[in-house]
Amino acid sequence: MKQFWSNNRFLILRRFTQISILFLYFGANAWGWWVLRGNLSSSVIVDFALVSDPYAVLQMLAAGATISLDLFIGAATITVFYFLIGGRAFCSWVCPINMVTDAANFLRRKFDFNRMQGPKMPISRNIRYWVLGLSLVVSAVMGIAAFEFVSPISMIHRGLVFGLGFGWASAVIIFLFDLFVLKDGWCGHICPLGGFYSLIGRFSIIRVFHKEENCTLCMKCKIVCPEHQVLYMIGKESLSVNDGECTNCARCIDVCDDDALGFSLRELAEKK
Amino acid sequence: MLKGKKEPISDRRKFIFDMARGVGVATLGGFVWSAYLNDAQAQKLLLRPPGAIKEEDFLKTCIKCGLCVEACPFDTLVLAKPGVHKPLGTPYFTPRDIPCYMCPDIPCVPVCPSGALDLESVLTDNKLDINKADMGIAIVDEDSCIAFWGIQCDACYRACPLLGEAITIDYQKNERTGKHAFLKPVVHSDPCTGCGMCERACVTEKAAIQIFPREIVQGKAGNHYIKGWDKDDDKRVKDAKAIKTTTEISKESALDSLNDSGDLY
Numbered sequence: 001m002k003q004f005w006s007n008n009r010f011l012i013l014r015r016f017t018q019i020s021i022l023f024l025y026f027g028a029n030a031w032g033w034w035v036l037r038g039n040l041s042s043s044v045i046v047d048f049a050l051v052s053d054p055y056a057v058l059q060m061l062a063a064g065a066t067i068s069l070d071l072f073i074g075a076a077t078i079t080v081f082y083f084l085i086g087g088r089a090f091c092s093w094v095c096p097i098n099m100v101t102d103a104a105n106f107l108r109r110k111f112d113f114n115r116m117q118g119p120k121m122p123i124s125r126n127i128r129y130w131v132l133g134l135s136l137v138v139s140a141v142m143g144i145a146a147f148e149f150v151s152p153i154s155m156i157h158r159g160l161v162f163g164l165g166f167g168w169a170s171a172v173i174i175f176l177f178d179l180f181v182l183k184d185g186w187c188g189h190i191c192p193l194g195g196f197y198s199l200i201g202r203f204s205i206i207r208v209f210h211k212e213e214n215c216t217l218c219m220k221c222k223i224v225c226p227e228h229q230v231l232y233m234i235g236k237e238s239l240s241v242n243d244g245e246c247t248n249c250a251r252c253i254d255v256c257d258d259d260a261l262g263f264s265l266r267e268l269a270e271k272k
Numbered sequence: 273m274l275k276g277k278k279e280p281i282s283d284r285r286k287f288i289f290d291m292a293r294g295v296g297v298a299t300l301g302g303f304v305w306s307a308y309l310n311d312a313q314a315q316k317l318l319l320r321p322p323g324a325i326k327e328e329d330f331l332k333t334c335i336k337c338g339l340c341v342e343a344c345p346f347d348t349l350v351l352a353k354p355g356v357h358k359p360l361g362t363p364y365f366t367p368r369d370i371p372c373y374m375c376p377d378i379p380c381v382p383v384c385p386s387g388a389l390d391l392e393s394v395l396t397d398n399k400l401d402i403n404k405a406d407m408g409i410a411i412v413d414e415d416s417c418i419a420f421w422g423i424q425c426d427a428c429y430r431a432c433p434l435l436g437e438a439i440t441i442d443y444q445k446n447e448r449t450g451k452h453a454f455l456k457p458v459v460h461s462d463p464c465t466g467c468g469m470c471e472r473a474c475v476t477e478k479a480a481i482q483i484f485p486r487e488i489v490q491g492k493a494g495n496h497y498i499k500g501w502d503k504d505d506d507k508r509v510k511d512a513k514a515i516k517t518t519t520e521i522s523k524e525s526a527l528d529s530l531n532d533s534g535d536l537y
Contacts (some may be wrong), residue, residue, distance in 0.1 A: 032342075
């Protein structure tokens with residue numbers, strides 16, 4: 001039991017935050033709760049602070065909309081939070097699509113799809129930055145926030161809070177894509193919101209830290225990591241994972257049986 | 273070089289290929305994406321919450337957070353779901369299902385963080401005034417409205433929150449029976465807010481009075497028409513500047529104009 005907890009504690013915590021955030025939003029719409037109103041595009045926390053999706057605001061800016069002061073402050077709040085503290089934590093601790101892609105990734109490992117699929121697809125993980133740039137260009141040309149109109153994240157999240165319609169199909173598309181077409185396809189290659197938070201979260205304080213002297217080179221961490229390229233130092237050097245693409249999901253910490261991985265604040269880690 | 277043996281691909285060629293592929297795929301994606309967006313915002317026949325800014329700006333400005341939807345006590349407002357063929361995630365209402373009940377405190381507008389719902393537009397002397405809302409305009413289909421048939425019905429007139437202003441009843445003699453009256457509903461476009469309570473109340477199978485966005489159904493006479501009998505409108509003449517155009521008068525005698533056209537006979 002203790003072993004189970006230490007091997008899954010961050011996974012359980014993440015599912016807990018993801019589901020409770022969804023539930024709080026749902027309760028606000030369904031039963032008038034006041035903890036978290038709105039949705040991930042923009043919300044009011046405890047009837048006081050307005051926070052907004054900075055990437056959505058950026059697209060609106062590109063589209064030529066007048067940004068209200070409220071939205072600007074809300075987007076700045078979120079940006080500062082992930083920039084200083086959270087890193088790319090949105091992707092693994094808040095985003096509802098994370099559960100879909102984690103499920104696909106899990107099944108892939110369980111059924112060993114990764115070995116069956118043969119040579120890897122020649123698809124770069126940098127596509128997301130292209131999509132990010134493209135979304136701003138398309139927003140500017142079309143005069144509307146381009147990704148917000150196609151975003152499966154918004155569709156699913158908004159759908160679960162306000163009524164789903166055909167929104168469930170977008171989750172199915174991502175699940176099947178990740179399962180059969182490309183490993184970590186959506187979150188690790190395409191999603192421009194993930195790309196956006198990768199860029200913003202590069203300098204945040206909370207980091208995963210690797211202690212090389214404890215490492216037994218079992219490589220379980222690299223197998224579960226959805227952005228395995230960020231763990232290049234495993235077994236080589238004691239370093240903190242400073243790459244912005246690390247989502248701070250802490251699955252690597254969970255699966256490590258040798259205490260070679262743990263959370264640490266960037267500064268402390270660098271002093272050691 | 274021997275036949276069949278290929279030159280190794282140089283780094284430079286590979287670099288050029290990668291760049292070309294990047295730009296090519298981005299262009300492809302950009303066009304597909306734009307085409308979808310163009311289609312996605314094509315739906316013009318939808319009714320926005322009170323205080324909504326111009327549709328074109330609304331699509332840019334609305335962040336789709338749903339705070340207006342949560343604020344609406346009657347569940348009038350909904351966010352467009354995938355599959356309803358409306359701009360995704362934006363708020364709208366369907367008056368035949370639930371109309372806007374014109375809350376005097378307009379809860380949906382002040383909560384809007386983005387300015388897509390403009391508080392200024394529903395203020396009179398710094399006080400909230402729902403009657404300033406402009407969600408659309410009611411249109412009567414005279415063919416299916418039973419009041420126009422001569423059957424007595426004033427459901428829409430009674431349902432109108434601006435009874436006697438936005439909808440009035442026009443009494444006319446029914447020549448067919450000779451002893452009855454038509455009670456025809458007439459919508460006045462200025463006071464009508466497009467709340468849709470008339471559409472909700474309409475007794476016909478499909479509503480004979482329906483709300484449409486104003487810019488869709490209203491025409492425009494043009495600035496050069498001035499209502500001389502309307503004092504306010506007539507003021508525009510005072511400030512109007514005459515535009516003088518000079519056409520040169522022909523120097524030939526007017527009498528010759530008929531004689532000159534030799535082709536007549």
